[in-house]
Amino acid sequence: MSERAAPFYCPYCGEEDLRPSEAGHGAWECADCNRAFRLSFLGLLASGIARASASPSHEGGDGGADGS
Numbered sequence: 001m002s003e004r005a006a007p008f009y010c011p012y013c014g015e016e017d018l019r020p021s022e023a024g025h026g027a028w029e030c031a032d033c034n035r036a037f038r039l040s041f042l043g044l045l046a047s048g049i050a051r052a053s054a055s056p057s058h059e060g061g062d063g064g065a066d067g068s
């Protein structure tokens, strides 16, 4: 399984003139700022995909009485 992650923009200068580097897999060179960098896949997040909280923090209880 070849994990290819192609960057669309240079993380340093933001240009799109990227080309794969001969340094190895995941290595890219930016022809604009002449930087070489490497992308590495760290893994999936343990928390999973964070869903946008559909429910607002305050509950829908309209009774605002806070007396115990």
Ligand SMILES: [Zn+2]
Pocket (backbone or CB within 6 Å): 010, 011, 012, 013, 014, 015, 030, 031, 032, 033, 034, 035
């Ligand atoms: Zn660049």
